[in-house]
Amino acid sequence: MQKFLALIFLFSSTLFYSQLQTLTDDFEGNGTILSWYGGDCGMDNHFPNPYPSVINNSGTVLKYSDTGALYAYVAFNGVGNFNLNNNSTFSLKLYVPSNGLTGNQTNQISLKLQNSLLTEPWSTQCEIIKPIVLNQWQTITFNFASDNFVNFSAASPNPLTRSDFNRVLLQINGENNTSQVVSYMDDFQYIVTNNTIYDNLVWSDEFDGNGSINYLNWFQQTQFPMGTSWFGNEQQHYTNRVENSNVSNGTLKIVAKREAYTNQGVTKQFTSARLNSKFAFKYGRVEVRAKLSEGEGTLPAIWMLGKNINELGAYWQLNGYGAVTWPACGEIDIMEYWGSNVISSAVHHPINGNLSVDEYTSNYQNKEGVTSAFHTYALEWNNERITLSVDGINHLNYQPLIKNQFTWPFDAEQYILLNIAMLSNAPANFVQSTMEIDYVRVYQQANLGNSSITNETDLVVFPNPVTDQLNLIISENQIGNRATIYSILGQELNSIILNKKQTMVDVSAFPQGMYFIQIASGKEKNTHKFLKK
Known part of the structure; x- marks a missing residue:
């Protein structure tokens, strides 16, 4: 019996002191977090989503009901400890309806890390507090390397140097008050992204010069893929005219215009441009610095498709590479802008068992000033995961546990697309709008000088x-x-x-x-x- 207890203790110690890499929960039966519990509050982690939307159309979510307890929270214990290096983030989607609040507390969410093995776990806790908005789904991301944090004890060291945290607490609108809160949470993630360094610039366009685009780098896709129209009920003709895509003053301009234009026997009331890169690659980092078009009805996009797509009129299909339909080719939306300062990203792939039906994972972040200033939209892609970010802040990490032709068509070359689509809700006073791109750069792995690039846990x-x-x-x-x-x-x-x-x-x-x-x-x-x- 003593040997059996010793083995249990050894196994438990190994679990607690192993470094966690990924924890997820979508509250629909998928994920690796099995130990959610509520402290001084009501909790239902399989509650029907009361506010489905484009941002979060999940069927079920976690409902958190603070009925006035001083220290209400929801929490879970990780099977292992958190590694708070500069590539680890916690994130979740949150909806707090204003009609579920009482009192005058600051609208905020706290993420607290604790050591559950201590008699008083809060005594060495560290937390990040983020502001929230009411009455909408939003994605909140916590990064102890870049966000402001608060140690409960002044004697506690910097959290990046610690390895004893194994519990996460989430608390809405603070503690030590009797105010009431109802909130809904979804898609919790803890991600340690890989530390692959993409230091070799393998392809780029800096958009120097004036006039036409660089035809060695780009193909202007104009042919309807559906005979008389584009996908998604888009309202424009894409053209190869300099009026719709040109280079000047160091940037590429993609211009969507209201104008009657006839091509392929069809007249449409808008024109724009859709560029395909004549460069395709597998794995690496894409960086695009851009100032986005504005106006209701415009949809600027920076995205990627599999080189093997058989889409009529696409550059690689015209050059003999078209072999599979969408979404079997895979699609990565680095950036789509739907307005209201919301930058959306998505990963599209076939639904399990059917190569012709789309399934996707998406997320977004709120970003001010995307139509008035340049921001950097980036993708990092390797054989394990796809990570998407704006200005260095990650908001989507796609890493399926099982990789096959349905979940992971991303083991083949992809190419880059830049375009502005026009949607059917464009107002009558729309005239034109421009997406301006400073550069497009693709990096892959290489050694830095003669040294090897490795991960050093002591730094x-x-x-x-x-x-x-x-x-x-x-x-x-x-x-x-x-x-x-x-x-x-x-x-x-x-x-x-x-x-x-x-x-x-x-x-x-x-x-x-x-x-x-x-x-x-x-x-x-x-x-x-x-x-x-």
Whole structure:
């Protein structure tokens, strides 16, 4: 019996001190979180979604009902500990109806991390508090490397250096009050994205020059794929005219216009452009810096399709590569803008068992000023997952546990598309609108100089993304090593000796973009990436 108990203890210890990589729950029976519970509140983690919408059309969600208890929360214990490096995030969708609130508390959500093995788990907790809006589904993301956090105890160390957190608590509108709250949660995720560094620029267009687009890089797709129309009841003709796609002052302009235009025997009242890249690739990072078109009825998009799609008139189909229908080819929507400062991303693939029926995973983030300023829309794609972000903040991670022709057609080359579609709700006063693109860049893996790029768990880099000051935390045995910062092209920008466990590096003068920081100890060189915003 003692041996049996010892084995149980050993197994439990192994579970608690293993590093978690992914936890998810969609509250529809899919996911890896099995231990949700409510503290001083009502909880139903299979409640019919009372507010289905385009943002969240799930059938069931978690309902959280705080009836006035001082410390109401919902929580779960992870089977393992959380690794709070600069590539880990917690996220969830949230809906808080105003008619379920009492009192005058600040509308917010707290995510608290605790050690459930302690007698008083809250005594060493760390939390992030985020503002929320009422009466709409929204996605909230928590990142302890880049968000402001609060330690319950001033004696607690930086959470990025800790490995004892194994419990998550979620709390709406604070604690130590008797106000009431009803809220709905969905699609909880804890993701540690991979640390693959894409440092080799393999293809790009910087849109220098003036006049026509670079025809070595782009194909203007104009042929109707459905005989007399485009998919989705789009209202435009795509043309190869300079009026609809051109380059000037260092940017590409894709212009949607109201004008009667006849082509292929059909007259439509709008024109626009749809560009296919003449470059296709498998795995890597795509970065597109763009200022989006505006106006109801316009749908600017930055996206990708499998090179093997048999869509009539597409560049790769015309060149003999069309082999499968959509969605069997796979589609990755890096960015679609539906208005109201909502940037949407999606991954489309066939439903299980039927290659001709679409199934998709989508998410979004609210982003101010996308039609008045440039922002960076990015994809990272490898053989494990697809991650989509805006300005370095991830909002969608697609990583199916089972990868086959239905869930993962993303093991083949894809190409990039840029376009503005016109929808049927364009108002009568719409004249024209432009999507302006500063650059399109594709990176893949390569070595940085002669050194290997690896993951070094003894180095913590935060905040990431960074604005001014980059903090480096190293272990005792790394003191005295040299840290060198390189550009994405391998240019050395700064070099310092690390003479203490925490060092602050001023990067305020660096332009926006991705950089690498390399720690050298003798012949060993370990490299991390960070994003300057």
